[in-house]
Amino acid sequence: MNAPTPHSHLVPEINQRDVPEALLAALKSRFGANCSTALAVREQHGRDESSFVAPPPAAVVFAESTQDVADAVKLASDFSTPVIPFGIGSSLEGHLLAVQGGISIDVSRMNKVLAINAEDLTVTVQPGVTRKQLNEAVKSTGLFFPIDPGADASIGGMSATRASGTNAVRYGTMRENVLALEVVTASGEVIRTGTRAKKSSAGYDLTRLMVGSEGTLGVITEVTVRLYPLPEAISAAICSFPSIEAAVRTTIQVIQLGVPIARVELIDHNTVRMVNAHSKLGLREEPMLLMEFHGSPAGVKEQAETVQEIASEFGGTAFEWATTPEERTRLWTARHNAYFAAIQSRPGCRAISTDTCVPISRLADCLLDSVKEADASGLPYFLVGHVGDGNFHFGYLLDPNDPKEREVAEQLNHQLVARALALEGTCTGEHGVGLHKMEFLVTEAGVGAVDMMRTIKRALDPKNIMNPGKIFAM
Ligand SMILES: Cc1cc2nc3c(=O)[nH]c(=O)nc-3n(C[C@H](O)[C@H](O)[C@H](O)COP(=O)(O)OP(=O)(O)OC[C@H]3O[C@@H](n4cnc5c(N)ncnc54)[C@H](O)[C@@H]3O)c2cc1C
Numbered sequence: 001m002n003a004p005t006p007h008s009h010l011v012p013e014i015n016q017r018d019v020p021e022a023l024l025a026a027l028k029s030r031f032g033a034n035c036s037t038a039l040a041v042r043e044q045h046g047r048d049e050s051s052f053v054a055p056p057p058a059a060v061v062f063a064e065s066t067q068d069v070a071d072a073v074k075l076a077s078d079f080s081t082p083v084i085p086f087g088i089g090s091s092l093e094g095h096l097l098a099v100q101g102g103i104s105i106d107v108s109r110m111n112k113v114l115a116i117n118a119e120d121l122t123v124t125v126q127p128g129v130t131r132k133q134l135n136e137a138v139k140s141t142g143l144f145f146p147i148d149p150g151a152d153a154s155i156g157g158m159s160a161t162r163a164s165g166t167n168a169v170r171y172g173t174m175r176e177n178v179l180a181l182e183v184v185t186a187s188g189e190v191i192r193t194g195t196r197a198k199k200s201s202a203g204y205d206l207t208r209l210m211v212g213s214e215g216t217l218g219v220i221t222e223v224t225v226r227l228y229p230l231p232e233a234i235s236a237a238i239c240s241f242p243s244i245e246a247a248v249r250t251t252i253q254v255i256q257l258g259v260p261i262a263r264v265e266l267i268d269h270n271t272v273r274m275v276n277a278h279s280k281l282g283l284r285e286e287p288m289l290l291m292e293f294h295g296s297p298a299g300v301k302e303q304a305e306t307v308q309e310i311a312s313e314f315g316g317t318a319f320e321w322a323t324t325p326e327e328r329t330r331l332w333t334a335r336h337n338a339y340f341a342a343i344q345s346r347p348g349c350r351a352i353s354t355d356t357c358v359p360i361s362r363l364a365d366c367l368l369d370s371v372k373e374a375d376a377s378g379l380p381y382f383l384v385g386h387v388g389d390g391n392f393h394f395g396y397l398l399d400p401n402d403p404k405e406r407e408v409a410e411q412l413n414h415q416l417v418a419r420a421l422a423l424e425g426t427c428t429g430e431h432g433v434g435l436h437k438m439e440f441l442v443t444e445a446g447v448g449a450v451d452m453m454r455t456i457k458r459a460l461d462p463k464n465i466m467n468p469g470k471i472f473a474m
Pocket of ligand 1: 048049085086089090091092095107127148150151155157158159160161162163164165166214215218219220221336339340430431
């Protein structure tokens with residue numbers, strides 16, 4: 001887990017509302033042992049994988065059903081007390097901090113796969129089901145769920161952050177893959193959005209309003225997502241490049257030519273070194289693309305040949321193939337562990353992650369200048385990217401006790417976001433706004449658009465109890 005920074009480095013403004021004793025008594029009476037006020041439990045629920053700290057929530061309710069969630073929210077609403085939904089706590093931007101106090105509703109025990117409709121390629125799950133659990137559950141049907149944020153996140157949390165990951169270049173993000181939801185609103189009412197039909201023109205698209213709402217509009221208690229047939233053939237390959245620029249230009253051309261590549265991840269030479277040390281791999285310590293191709297055997301071969309040709313034009317070395325499922329898993333596990341490998345490379349450090357995403361034609365402009373700035377800063381960093389989507393992450397590794405390093409990292413993040421916005425990109429491709437990107441959202445969306453978001457929030461949550469103080473200030 002990322003190390004917390006001292007209080008003096010706090011980003012969030014702490015403005016805690018009192019949590020009345022009467023509410024805690026009512027929760028204890030309704031939920032018994034499933035409502036905890038133990039400090040360790042509260043602290044575990046009062047932070048995420050960001051390094052920001054705030055006092056923990058006053059209580060944690062472990063919900064086991066939609067009715068539990070509805071009852072907890074109704075009680076909190078009666079006392080105008082904030083409610084923070086909790087999945088597995090892997091978010092990166094301060095989403096879970098109880099900056100206005102309140103209670104946490106942990107839905108991780110709502111972890112049943114409710115209905116697998118293999119013939120329709122859909123599955124309906126409770127929000128605490130994790131992506132790996134979901135894939136285990138559908139494995140025997142020959143289908144899979146492709147969205148894979150590095151952490152084994154909950155489907156509810158992934159819906160709430162509009163998550164994506166390495167497969168998004170081919171299969172889209174949670175935005176494209178959530179079909180329907182059940183939601184407990186801020187007043188404790190249970191509503192449904194969407195259906196299992198592939199498309200619909202029925203009224204406002206409340207599903208997409210909830211997806212990415214970061215717990216600020218309601219608690220998601222059921223999710224229906226799309227599944228995909230497991231590809232007939234899968235091949236993974238790595239290719240090293242003489243420079244980051246060469247790897248990026250290869251990616252741009254692959255995407256612009258419309259090669260239906262399933263995954264194309266950039267890992268810079270720093271990160272390859274860290275991953276080698278952490279996962280005991282012997283990868284060449286040069287910038288590298290880690291790729292995967294899905295399709296029929298002939299289709300995969302054709303895609304791979306096209307990409308190899310493009311890579312060689314930019315000085316890429318011959319592909320090294322991971323042919324067996326075990327080898328592929330080893331490579332992708334190493335990729336998914338890059339964040340932890342990086343944190344371990346500087347003992348006691350903490351990471352500040354960036355998350356910009358730009359149109360593919362602007363990727364080189366955005367990334368290369370940012371690499372120059374990061375190199376010039378002297379801060380150790382790692383760089384990984386879902387570059388096929390124009391999305392990449394720097395992780396600045398800083399000494400939590402050195403305010404100067406913190407300042408440098410924040411400055412680098414500011415410059416990077418400003419560059420991405422100037423190139424018509426976004427301040428967050430997949431992690432969400434939380435606390436850390438609030439000011440950037442105003443720059444990106446504009447005052448009028450953020451005002452419209454406020455109007456929606458006021459209408460749906462008039463007491464401002466759902467994860468207040470996140471995404472934008474009220
Ligand atoms: C090593 C690492 C790698 C990562 N890589 C990626 C990546 O590649 N792509 C990516 O998109 N993200 C990535 N993330 C970020 C993180 O995994 C995602 O944001 C994930 O979607 C969070 O899910 P969670 O279950 O942990 O949610 P939490 O962290 O528990 O919650 C996240 C937010 O969602 C809200 N929430 C949670 N559950 C519900 C619910 N049932 N109803 C309503 N609101 C809810 C919370 O209130 C909070 O605001 C990474 C994180 C780590 C630590």
